[in-house]
Amino acid sequence: MIFSTIKLRWKILLVLIVISVILLFHSRYTGISPVHRITGRKLMNNDPCSSLEEQIDYYQRLLKSNEEKHKAGVERMRLHNGETRRQLEVQRQLVNDLERRNRQLIEKLAHLEAGGPIRKDEEPRLAAKISPDIVRTLNIRQESEFSVIPFISFTRDKLYQLEPGMTKRPEEPPVGDKHTEHQQVVDLAVKLLNEHNEGEPVTSMKLVEGYSRTDKTVGSQYDLYFETETKNIFKHVQLFRPFAPIQTVQTETYDKRNEWINLIVPLAGRVEKFKVFMDYFAEICIRRDKRVYLTIVYFGDEGKQEIKDCLEKVAAENHYTQYKFIERTDSFSRGMGLLAGAEAWENGNVLMFFCDVDIYFDLGYLDRCRLNTAPGKKVYYPIVFSLYNPDVVYHNLPEIPHWRDLMVLKKDSGFWRDFGFGMTCMYRSDFIFMKGFDTSIQGWGGEDVKLYRKMVQSNLEVIRAPDRGIFHLWHEKFCDPHLSTEQYNMCLGSKALSEASHSQLGMLAFKDLKEENDRLNAQKSKDTLI
Structure with a gap:
């Protein structure tokens, strides 16, 4: 018995010696004494009452904590190094191209000085090939939301841009150099898709959506999506113009036939607005798209039963079961509502659309929501067209048109709401990884801007473009005088811009x-x- 007790004490002593040696090497490596890291009450006070088991447990937890911190630091350095390598690759390709062109100019000059005839370039293309990863760097890890390069969205015959120039039109046909550029891009994309196409030839009529943007230090990027013979399967062509002839980046096939969207709406009151919302939701999402799950997060008791009755009535009429009604008793908070809707999803990863009850969208918008998102790669922040007060816009008419007839893109009917970041499409995994909304923000606005800033500063590509199929319906805006100065000024600015x-x-x-x-x-x- 005595021998066993002595043997146990020697084992414990040996364990303490090993831990002490490890901590000694750790302190020499980090330059910080382990004593300075101690946070336990008994160890800080050199309490003799602390047991041997408590000390061993503390040192084990300390080692585990330090190991996790080192892993996180290594991961941050790995991401930073990867981003630096991609940027260096872009610059290397540009330098190589300039060197090649300089050599060609020297050869041409020598040829002409020797009395040779003038000859055309035999190879107008660039020698270097642009990879998709390099193109992605144009809109990731930006310093702030003001650094993001917005896309111009386009169709076969229309442009939707934030800087409309002298026309001040939110929608216009391409003219001048824009027409030439637009034609070149569409023609090349069609040619590429038909090179190895054994089915029905692709034409420009099949163009569903196009996006372009220009980084003034690198070049122009183009993304085009075409319909195929199979419904909800699209061809994607990506092109790049590095201030030279266009190059092909890649062509892809996107199969979106089974891509569901979880549409989350936070709500408190506003019964009549909800009835209008459910009217077009049933038409667009239930009867036509058939791949949208609806999550309503309702705050408070006032109007709750009317909202539930309306939701259940529409569901029964359309045999619709893909919805959830979440009740909350606390004060309304849009960020908390969207967070609750995201957390309530229990079927793995899903594409989410954060929406408000006064937002109207069409079938094409749902396609763009799917095309412009990919888990771990990109998120979609559409620029919504905000409608003016119909009482002002149509004051000279005998009566105001029906709300469905108000969805027109004209400079006197509304404006591109480029300061709004509330409507967005992203995958649940990306939302959780970015830690969602700042739920400490109270009152009007702010939480969506903070999330957007985190997105543009991350490795996710932010697709920011005017979307012709999503509208913000006008409603009277009340600015609470008890808001902070910044929030109150934002609210007043939004109220003024939204009026007319x-x-x-x-x-x-x-x-x-x-x-x-x-x-x-x-x-x-x-x-x-x-």
Whole structure:
């Protein structure tokens, strides 16, 4: 018995000696004494009452914590080094191209000085090939949201851009150099798809969606999506113009036939708006797309039963079961509502669409939501077209048109809401990895901007482009005077921009002058008749 006790003490002593040696080497490696890292109350005070088991447990936890910190640091360095290598590869390719072109110019000059005839370039293409990973670096790890390069979205005959130039039109046909560029890009994409195509030839009529953007230090990128003979299967062509003839980056096939979207709507009250929302949701999502799951997160009790009745009625009429109604008793918070909707999903990863009850979208938008997202690669932040106050826009008509007839892209009907980041499509895994919304923000706005900033500073590619199929319906906006100064100013700015166009607001401001002019002209007409 005595021998066993002595043997056990020697084992414990041996364990302590090994741990002490490890900590000694660790302190020499990090330059920090392990004593300074101690946070336990008993060990900080050199409490003699701390047991041997407690000390061993503490040192084990300390070693595990340090190991996790080292792993996290190595991972950050690995990501940073990978990004640096990609940027260096872009610059290397540009330098190689310049060197090659310089050699060609020297050869041409020598040829001409020797009296040779003028000859055309035999190889106008660049020698280096642009890889998809290099193109992705144009919109990842940006310093802030102001550094993101927005896309121009386009179809076969229309452009949708944030900088419309002198026309000030949110939608316009390509003209001038834009028309030439647009034609070259579409023609080359069609040619590439038909080179090894054994089925029905692809034409420009099959173009579903196109995107382009230009980095002034690198070149222009183009992404084009074409329909195929099979519904919900698309061909993707990516092109790149490094301020030289266009190059092919890659062609892909996207199969979106089984791609479901979890549409999450946080809500409190607003029963009439919800009825309108469910009206077009049933038409677009239930009867036509048939691949949308609806999650309603409702705050409070006021209007809750009416909302539930409306939801259940639409579901029963359309034999729709793919929905969930989540009840919350706390005060309304959009960030908390979207977070609750994301966490409630229990079937693995899913594409999520964060939406509001006053947002209208069409069938094409759902396709773009799917095409512009990929788990671990890219997220979609559409620029919504925000409609003005119909009472102002259509004040000269006998009655205001039906709300479905208000969805038009004109400079006097609305504007591209380029300061809004609330409507977005992203995968649940990416949302969780970025730690979602900052739920500490109270009141109007802010949480969506913070999430967007985290996205543009990450390795995810942010697809930011005007979307012709999603509209923000006008509604009266109330700005709580108890908000912080920054939030209150944001709210007032949004309220002012959403009311009417510059010219329409001007006519309202100078209404008295306009009436005086009308009175004088009426008097002149009367005097002329006399």
